[in-house]
Amino acid sequence: xxxxxxxxxxxxxxxxxxxxxxxxxxxxxxxxxxxxxxxxxxxxxxxxxxxxxxxxxxxxxxxxxxxxxxxxxxxxxxxxxxxxxxxxxxxxxxxxxxxxxxxxxxxxxxxxxxxxxxxxxxxxxxxxxxxxxxxxxxxxxxxxxxxxxxxxxxxxxxxxxxxxxxxxxxxxxxxxxxxxxxxxxxxxxxxxxxxxxxxxxxxxxxxxxxxxxxxxxxxxxxxxxxxxxxxxxxxxxxxxxxxxxxxxxxxxxxxxxxxxxxxxxxxxxxxxxxxxxxxxxxxxxxxxxxxxxxxxxxxxxxx
Amino acid sequence: xxxxxxxxxxxxxxxxxxxxxxxxxxxxxxxxxxxxxxxxxxxxxxxxxxxxxxxxxxxxxxxxxxxxxxxxxxxxxxxxxxxxxxxxxxxxxxxxxxxxxxxxxxxxxxxxxxxxxxxxxxxxxxxxxxxxxxxxxxxxxxxxxxxxxxxxxxxxxxxxxxxxxxxxxxxxxxxxxxxxxxxxxxxxxxxxxxxxxxxxxxxxxxxxxxxxxxxxxxxxxxxxxxxxxxxxxxxxxxxxxxxxxxxxxxxxxxxxxxxxxxxxxxxxxxxxxxxxxxxxxxxxxxxxxxxxxxxxxxxxxxxxxxxxxxxxxxxxxxxxxxxxxxxxxxxxxxxxxxxxxxxxxxxxxxxxxxxxxxxxxxxxxxxxxxxxxxxxxxxxxxxxxxxxxxxxxxxxxxxxxxxxxxxxxxxxxxxxxxxxxxxxxxxxxxxxxxxxxxxxxxxxxxxxxxxxxxxxxxxxxxxx
Numbered sequence: 063x064x065x066x067x068x069x070x071x072x073x074x075x076x077x078x079x080x081x082x083x084x085x086x087x088x089x090x091x092x093x094x095x096x097x098x099x100x101x102x103x104x105x106x107x108x109x110x111x112x113x114x115x116x117x118x119x120x121x122x123x124x125x126x127x128x129x130x131x132x133x134x135x136x137x138x139x140x141x142x143x144x145x146x147x148x149x150x151x152x153x154x155x156x157x158x159x160x161x162x163x164x165x166x167x168x169x170x171x172x173x174x175x176x177x178x179x180x181x182x183x184x185x186x187x188x189x190x191x192x193x194x195x196x197x198x199x200x201x202x203x204x205x206x207x208x209x210x211x212x213x214x215x216x217x218x219x220x221x222x223x224x225x226x227x228x229x230x231x232x233x234x235x236x237x238x239x240x241x242x243x244x245x246x247x248x249x250x251x252x253x254x255x256x257x258x259x260x261x262x263x264x265x266x267x268x269x270x271x272x273x274x275x276x277x278x279x280x281x282x283x284x285x286x287x288x289x290x291x292x293x294x295x296x297x298x299x300x301x302x303x304x305x306x307x308x309x310x311x312x313x314x315x316x317x318x319x320x321x322x323x324x325x326x327x328x329x330x331x332x333x334x335x336x337x338x339x340x341x342x343x344x345x346x347x348x349x350x351x352x353x354x355x356x357x358x359x360x361x362x363x364x365x
Numbered sequence: 366x367x368x369x370x371x372x373x374x375x376x377x378x379x380x381x382x383x384x385x386x387x388x389x390x391x392x393x394x395x396x397x398x399x400x401x402x403x404x405x406x407x408x409x410x411x412x413x414x415x416x417x418x419x420x421x422x423x424x425x426x427x428x429x430x431x432x433x434x435x436x437x438x439x440x441x442x443x444x445x446x447x448x449x450x451x452x453x454x455x456x457x458x459x460x461x462x463x464x465x466x467x468x469x470x471x472x473x474x475x476x477x478x479x480x481x482x483x484x485x486x487x488x489x490x491x492x493x494x495x496x497x498x499x500x501x502x503x504x505x506x507x508x509x510x511x512x513x514x515x516x517x518x519x520x521x522x523x524x525x526x527x528x529x530x531x532x533x534x535x536x537x538x539x540x541x542x543x544x545x546x547x548x549x550x551x552x553x554x555x556x557x558x559x560x561x562x563x564x565x566x567x568x569x570x571x572x573x574x575x576x577x578x579x580x581x582x583x584x585x586x587x588x589x590x591x592x593x594x595x596x597x598x599x600x601x602x603x604x605x606x607x608x609x610x611x612x613x614x615x616x617x618x619x620x621x622x623x624x625x626x627x628x629x630x631x632x633x634x635x636x637x638x639x640x641x642x643x644x645x646x647x648x649x650x651x652x653x654x655x656x657x658x659x660x661x662x663x664x665x666x667x668x669x670x671x672x673x674x675x676x677x678x679x680x681x682x683x684x685x686x687x688x689x690x691x692x693x694x695x696x697x698x699x700x701x702x703x704x705x706x707x708x709x710x711x712x713x714x715x716x717x718x719x720x721x722x723x724x725x726x727x728x729x730x731x732x733x734x735x736x737x738x739x740x741x742x743x744x745x746x747x748x749x750x751x752x753x754x755x756x757x758x759x760x761x762x763x764x765x766x767x768x769x770x771x772x773x774x775x776x777x778x779x780x781x782x783x784x785x786x787x788x789x790x791x792x793x794x795x796x797x798x799x800x801x802x803x804x805x806x807x808x809x810x811x812x813x814x815x816x817x818x819x820x821x822x823x824x825x826x827x828x829x
Binding site: 161178205264295 | 468624644705714746750751766773
């Protein structure tokens with residue numbers, strides 16, 4: 063009923079080419095366009111106006127400039143049909159920013175409790191950036207260690223390769239489209255690391271089980287069977303994980319959208335990389351071991 | 366204990382936990398504490414920076430304790446309820462003032478530089494002196510303390526930086542024994558200047574001024590040569606403690622700068638929460654429909670599992686809220702939504718493995734036992750990896766993303782409990798009876814059962 067027999071391993075070169083192209087595009091986008099960081103990383107002020115009624119973008123911009131904010135940029139943000147604005151400024155003094163937001167809101171005739179004013183000092187951004195990078199490094203190391211102890215180091219290295227693949231593609235997409243990277247996005251990415259590994263580990267788990275006393279087929283064809291065996295689960299899990307975050311992306315406000323977008327991209331890329339990247343690289347690597355080399359030779363025509 | 370008894374026991378335990386959870390979290394909007402980004406208010410992270418001439422690592426834990434006390438005093442002055450000032454990391458304070466109306470004013474008060482001075486009253490204009498004396502005469506209430514107008518310039522006798530310690534105490538000996546006093550000691554530079562000044566100014570008034578606001582205006586009784594000064598007055602214990610804290614602000618070797626300021630309007634926060642809850646509910650509903658359509662009876666078990674997961678999760682959040690260690694923030698809501706997928710995944714792993722093992726020719730009964738065991742091991746491994754990333758994020762990251770990491774970790778814990786106390790025992794119990802009788806109803810392909818009958822690997826007979 064739900065049996066699959068897709069020749070993933072046989073077509074691994076196609077998947078490698080797809081991944082390689084995506085990664086080259088991602089690196090190119092990162093190098094040429096670069097990432098657009100939120101105020102949290104660079105210092106400044108963001109004012110979220112949730113319900114702006116009939117106020118136009120020009121009026122909004124005018125009001126904030128008049129209230130004394132420097133370098134005002136106004137962007138429209140619509141949540142479920144209700145129009146709002148995101149106002150950015152380079153102002154790093156919270157007192158000035160709050161006074162200005164209050165002034166601007168009365169200027170355009172909006173209530174002052176529909177605002178969110180976030181002001182980040184210039185030094186704090188560095189703090190957030192470095193703590194995010196440390197969190198990333200520690201989390202990768204910890205995962206590497208866990209997988210090495212629980213399974214084997216070849217699995218942990220290939221899992222990390224898949225992971226770097228996911229991060230590069232996600233960040234590349236952010237650079238390409240020009241989406242803003244906020245600490246929320248970084249947090250979502252870190253979480254997605256764990257989650258995309260989750261997928262990879264389920265595949266590895268099955269390979270480990272199936273490779274015990276492997277004699278009747280090559281490692282590669284066993285790997286292909288393993289991937290097929292867990293494919294139904296992979297598809298279902300990816301769908302059931304994606305559904306809530308896609309709904310969040312549609313219904314959520316500004317903060318929640320930040321998380322949801324990064325989660326959607328990360329989940330999709332993670333689901334693909336466990337089958338398209340981690341599994342074949344691991345199988346190729348395993349086939350260099352003498353035991354599996356012999357099996358590969360013996361069943362050369364079977365796979 | 367035989368497995369059947371054990372499974373009934375586990376299910377009973379699960380039911381108890383779910384009932385307990387409902388008691389804890391109903392109604393959720395009051396039982397689960399909401400963070401500032403949801404209920405609205407002002408949240409400021411103040412980072413301590415060393416004042417000029419101090420090295421960066423000179424900020425000690427004692428300095429931060431003092432800073433916390435000072436900020437707490439300032440925040441309390443605002444009169445808002447449920448304010449909190451917490452340490453965040455080694456050099457920052459997190460100030461939270463829920464439901465504040467005038468954030469601009471609050472920011473001004475929090476951000477005052479904390480400049481403490483001793484001012485010779487005779488150098489102040491007479492209008493100011495009169496105002497101070499009237500205030501002192503009328504009980505010196507903190508809320509109505511007069512300030513020195515910005516237009517007045519003056520040279521302080523001493524700056525607060527000379528003060529080494531300041532404590533509230535009781536005077537001993539003399540006619541004033543037992544009176545509550547504030548005692549302070551000074552460094553050598555202060556001792557010298559204070560001795561020179563007090564020698565020539567006995568019976569004169571000195572105003573203790575913090576950021577131009579008069580805190581006290583004692584009269585010098587006698588020359589103070591050692592710097593050890595006792596301020597007496599009709600202090601209550603609270604007043605004396607407050608004055609001691611004020612006096613310590615001068616010796617604070619750090620400056621506090623607002624580095625992360627968030628002001629959230631109350632309606633905006635509630636709107637965001639509603640959006641998050643709606644998204645979570647719709648997401649769960651679609652996942653539930655999907656699971657039932659795809660796995661039929663096993664899907665119903667999965668959906669019940671999701672319900673139990675959600676109950677335990679909400680109960681845990683409400684329980685932690687009660688101890689004051691949890692507040693749901695928007696990033697936290699994102700974490701909750703992500704864990705819905707996680708919980709659904711464990712059920713999918715179980716269902717797929719269960720089907721597969723029957724396909725291999727196992728009896729429903731043995732597939733129920735070994736399939737759930739294998740699936741839980743796989744799921745636990747995967748859970749641990751997600752948990753590790755969340756833990757790293759929680760321990761290292763700063764600011765609001767901590768809330769995301771926390772709910773993610775709690776969700777993973779609830780997922781494991783759900784699998785062990787609900788999914789596995791229930792499937793094992795049903796596997797012996799209902800599922801074996803009508804496999805199609807439970808989403809088990811009939812050909813899988815047929816395959817077992819023909820190959821008869823593990824023997825259908827043993828299941829009789």
